[in-house]
Amino acid sequence: MGFSALLTLKSSRKVEIMVDKFDYKQLLQRLMNNLPEKSTKSDWFEVPRAQLSVTRKRSEIENFKEICDLFQREPQQLYLYLTKRLGAAGTIEGNKLVLNNQVSQEQVDALIKKYYEEYVRCPVCGRPDTVLEKKGRLYFLKCLACGAETPVKNPLKG
Numbered sequence: 525m526g527f528s529a530l531l532t533l534k535s536s537r538k539v540e541i542m543v544d545k546f547d548y549k550q551l552l553q554r555l556m557n558n559l560p561e562k563s564t565k566s567d568w569f570e571v572p573r574a575q576l577s578v579t580r581k582r583s584e585i586e587n588f589k590e591i592c593d594l595f596q597r598e599p600q601q602l603y604l605y606l607t608k609r610l611g612a613a614g615t616i617e618g619n620k621l622v623l624n625n626q627v628s629q630e631q632v633d634a635l636i637k638k639y640y641e642e643y644v645r646c647p648v649c650g651r652p653d654t655v656l657e658k659k660g661r662l663y664f665l666k667c668l669a670c671g672a673e674t675p676v677k678n679p680l681k682g
């Protein structure tokens with residue numbers, strides 16, 4: 525047994541001892557906290573969360589315009605997408621989207637993520653650098669990174 529093999533053996537023993545000291549659940553939690561969330565975001569792009577303020581009669585997405593800018597989409601498209609699915613009437617006021625009912629953070633965040641996956645992210649390479657193009661009556665998601673064109677539903681029908 526060479527010197528390096530001995531070292532390896534020693535260090536792996538050390539690790540075992542450390543594991544023993546931790547409560548298993550605690551250790552698992554530590555691991556989870558350190559892991560990047562591969563399934564929800566990519567290395568180069570993070571789907572934004574809504575900055576939501578909700579009162580009894582209305583909800584405001586304060587960073588609505590920012591989200592549209594980040595997605596490089598017309599506010600009208602995301603507006604239609606959200607209001608239809610949230611069953612709300614709404615108006616765009618400056619940078620905000622004001623909805624006439626109460627919505628939850630989870631609802632809004634899930635829809636923004638879904639919109640991103642349907643209308644922004646290229647399904648071929650996973651990048652967000654895309655544009656929506658209309659050809660005849662059909663809409664395509666065109667990827668500026670890999671060139672793929674993917675048919676999508678009419679974004680103006682919500």
Ligand SMILES: [Zn+2]
Pocket residue numbers: 646647648649650651667668669670671672
């Ligand atoms: Zn692509």
